[in-house]
Amino acid sequence: MARTSARRRRPDRGRLRAATRSTLRASGRLAARSTRRLGRVARQTFRASVATTDPTAPPLPARPARPRVRRRFAPGAGPGLPVLAIAGLMVAIIAMLGVERVTGISVLPDQITAGLRPPPKKFPVLPASEPVELTIRTIDLRAPVHSVGIAADGSIGVPDAGRAQEAGWYDQGPTPGQYGPAVIVGHVDTTTGPAVFHELKDLRAGDRVEVTREDGTVAVFEVNQVQRFDKSELPAGEVFGDFSRPNLRLITCGGRWVGGETGYADNVVVFASLVKTHRT
Template sequence: MAVPPSLPAGDPPASAGQGSRGGLTVLCAVALLVLAVSLLGGNRGSDDSAGAPLPARAGASAPASSGTGAAALPRSRPVRLTVPGIAVDAPFTDLTLAANGQLQPPPAADTNLVGWYAKGAAPGETGTAVIAGHVDTKTSAAVFARLDQLQKGDVFQVLRADGRKASFTVDSLETFAKDAFPSRRVYADADRPEVRLITCAGDYDRQAKDYKDNLVVFAHLT
């Protein structure tokens, strides 16, 4: 399931702009998290826990990467994301869950902003950190407009509140249909520090006023 974008009913996307998908420049709701009952129910940890958005299950693992990666860092809030290869230099905001268990997207008014699921692992901490950003808005390209240009082996950094800079290497990019999003695979907990960068992708559905797919970048601390 996808979070519906906040567009007025019947309001079509504006004309194409730089970084738009499929010739459309629209407000894109990026996060597709519909969390398992274990996160929302009795198996959930305390509000201060750093559990992943979806607990690891047998047979649910992230794509294999080359090398074992760097040693984990202690928990610290992310401050800024820099992805030199696609000219991203953006501050963070915290993302929370709505009452229906879906992850709230970052505010659309600021096109140069990324969101971090603050109840999950912090970037650099052991586990799966989730970072989401808009691909575009109704009027312009947004922070993750060029996310699909990343390639395996590319490196990006997260500046943390403790002053450390965590560097991550891209393992893979994959596109998933929103109505068949593999939550357990994408959000499964990890035994090393990993990150998922997520944005909208694919064709724009005018009736639903949302993109049909999501792009996920899998990466690990190096």
């Protein structure tokens, strides 16, 4: 065997430095994406449930985006426990993702890594455009959609009682077809009879939901599952935290009637994913 074939080549230091810089940049992008996602989920936890509408308290209008203001900490003030906790969580996530890449073994829960791992199959993605109509042929539903904001109690607003046959798109989140969960809410009934989402609980996995948008496109979603959650224990991360692909959440009230400010005890949530689009 020739001597040259037995010698090991010395590593190229320039390539090593370039690979190191590339890895650091990738980690930085990963941390930024994760931080934004965790921030969105955290903000949603304070207004996750959908309340039964009080006719005397209609939802508040959409709030315009406020300019960001840089705030300085007072001398001697630390970042605080929440900031340190998020920073620690980010370091742990990045480290465990590195372990996954090296070993090929998944060590992080799917709820945390939604949006970080590649999705299981291809899907379309649409630009922003507000929804105008909702169609679910399985339950013979066709209804107008208008935007709703945040209710006075901090929950997601719903259409007022006079528009109980319409659905409301939560305008602080993605539009249907964008990355993330677009949220559309509606009443289950009123004092005079069934409302727009009365049959929502009857949907099953595989059913199709079509959302017509202002730009003339129709986003077609496929139902993954239908679940019912106690309003006081609605899991914000599970419902609002999946930014791995364009999703849809249809939410209404359900369960037993308890009256008072709560109305129905539960929220019925339909989980659906975008599978195709077409033009009207």
